[in-house]
Amino acid sequence: MAISPTGTASASAVGSQRLTGTLGAGSIVFMVVAAASPLTVIGGAAPLGILLGNGPGYPSMYAVAGLILLLFSVGLSAMSRVVPRPGAFFTYVGYGLGRKQGLGAAFLALLTYTTIQVAxxxxxGFSLNLALTNLGLPELPWWLYALAMIAFVGVLGYRHIELSSKVLGVLxxxxxxxxxxxxxxxxxxxxxEGLSAAPFTPVNIFSGAPGVGLMMAIAGFIGFEATAIFRDEAKDPEKTIPRxxxxxxxxxxLFYxxxxxxxxxxxxxxxxxxAAAEDPGAMIVVTAANYLGSAGAIAINVLLLTSLFACVLSFHNVITRYQHSMAAAGTMPQLLADVHPRHLSPHKSSLAQTITATVLIVAFALLRMDPVLQVFTWLSGIATLAIVVLMAQTCLAVVAYFGRHSELTGGPWRTRIAPVLALVGLLAAGAVIVAYFPMLVGGGWGLSLALMATIPLTMAAGLLRGRYLERQDGAAYARITDAIAG
Structure with a gap:
């Protein structure tokens, strides 16, 4: 990447490393909502939330989590209007709290999305093996199916983002x-028992373990915040991204x-x-069989698999664009910033992410880890806590940035009040997640502390990388918050 004396990217570099596209708000919404995997949440997480959380009051936790994240979106959207960069957490934290903190957030974001994707x-892989075995096919190791899906996602991720958005839209x-x-x-x-508002009454909201319910509800939203990552590929980013x-x-x-x-x-x-206690994994299928018949049960089974596929495809696109953004800013190998001349995709970043996922799945297979009780629960536990930490940092960054730039318009609600309210909610949610982390990952405090330690260690690695660049490569350090943009 050619650098001018001022440390900014030259026109030729921008031309070869800038992502372009005409994605509208609808296409971006499809991709980020697909990452949230709505059917998997309703069919898989909701029964567990009902069983382990606050019983019939669990649906109310989605409303509470949605309110917290809607407040968070206010500050996120305010930053997207004044910081024309596609790095999202990486860029916003860098602009608000400093370059080294921004790089720490970038490393943590990669940990978050990689762990949830591999989870x-x-x-x-487990679900595909189970479904095909039930159809009479021979049983194969779960990791073979997982590797096949990685290859399929890799092909779609290598091509233009429009193809992925169309596939995700249909699913x-x-x-x-x-x-x-x-x-x-x-x-x-x-x-x-008749229709009622029982799930939203105080007696049910505060029954059982509402803290566990809130923790699981927030986990279901992972991925919605990635809208800003697609800024360079949006048709009209200043309007499209906030919308x-x-x-x-x-x-x-609302859907949850x-x-x-x-x-x-x-x-x-x-x-x-x-009903949830009898078999939480099959609860949605049994429900469909009761109300829609056998055809409905089959449809739910199939769509649960496609929902999981849509989830990993969406996260693949998010991770590749994070890596592209970081590489364009000089904090990762420059080849990851390259854009395919025909597909206009970050193809080398996509290949790198495909290799990363493959290596991790192979490693877990060699370690004989259980795909659900260990791979899924452990990694999703890390991702759930990490995303709350990232969003809390972003709230602080919004307040700090607009506090230093009072000349920018936005109003106190968008630049101070909403971000602070979101920060309070996120800190409370983070405390609950830490308290109930052993229940989330299915292990004791020793395992929980070891898994949670990956979060500060990853952030520390980013901070150390930032310090190294500050001392050894001033031009790259200056570009940390300047990922390629239009």
């Missing part, structure tokens, strides 16, 4: 559609809350915990 690969419409059909039938039949951010969190929050309510109504507030 889902493990779960997807997302299908999985949301089946849940809405199921909910409509539940409402039409009156559910098991996509608000639309994503509202759609996810409504889908969770329908699930409770399908079994009845007094019976739903018992």
């Amino acid at each position: 889902v690969y493990g779960y997807l 997302l419409v299908a999985e949301i559609g089946i849940v809405l059909v199921l909910a409509a039938v539940v409402m039409a039949t009156g559910g098991a 996509a951010t608000y639309a994503a969190v509202l759609l996810i929050g 809350t409504f889908g969770g309510w329908a699930l409770v109504m399908a079994w009845g507030p007094s019976q739903v915990v018992q």
Whole structure:
């Protein structure tokens, strides 16, 4: 990458390393909502939230989490308007709290998205093996299916982002559609005990372990905040990115809350915990069989698999663009910043991420780790806590940045009040996640502390990298917050 004497990218460099596209708000929303894997959350996480969290009051936790993240989106959108860079957490924390802190956030973001993606690969490999075995096919190791999915995702990720957005759009419409059909039938039949607002009453909201419920609800939102990463590929980023951010969190929050309510109504507030306890993994399939018949159960089974696939494809696109952004800023190998001349994609970054996922899955297979009880639960636990830490840092960065730049318009609500309220909510959620981390990962405090330690260690690695660049490569250090932009 050619650098001018001022430390900025030259025109030729920008031309070869800039991502371009015409993504509208709808396409970006499809990708980030697909990362949230809505059917997997309703079919897989919601039964566990009902069982381990606050029972029939669990759907209310989605509303609480949605409110916290909507407040967070206010500050995120304010930054996206005044900082024309595609690095999201990486860039915003760098502008608000300093370059080294920004690089620490970048490293932590890569840890977050990589762990959640590989966690889902493990779960997807297990689920594919189970589904095909039930159809009479011979049983194969879960990791073979996971590696096959990595290869498929790698092909899509190598090509232009429009192809991924179309695939994700089709899969997302299908999985949301089946849940809405199921909910409509539940409402039409009156559910098991009649329709009511029982999940939103105080007696149910505060029953059981609402802290666990909130923790699991926040985990279901991972990925919505990635809208800013697609800035360079958006049609009109100053309008598209804020619209996509608000639309994503509202759609996810409303869908989760409504889908969770329908699930409770399908079994009845007094019976739903018992139904979840019998077999939480099969609860959504049994519910579909009860209300939609065998065809509905089969459709749910198939769409649960495609939902997991959509999730890993979306996170692949997010990670490759994070790496591209960091490479363009000189903090990762420069080849990761290259853009394919025909596909206009960060193809080398995509290949690097495909290799990373492959190596991790092979390593877990050699260690004979269980794909669900270890790969999925351990890595998703790390990602859940890490994303809360990242968003809390971003809230601080918004307040700090606008505090130093009072000449920028935005108003106190967007630049101070909403970010501070979001920060309070995120800190409370973070404390709950730490307290219940052993339950989340299914192990004791020794394992939990070891897994949680990856978060400060990763941030420290980013800070040390920033310090090294500050001393050894001043031009690269100056570019930490200047990822390629239009």
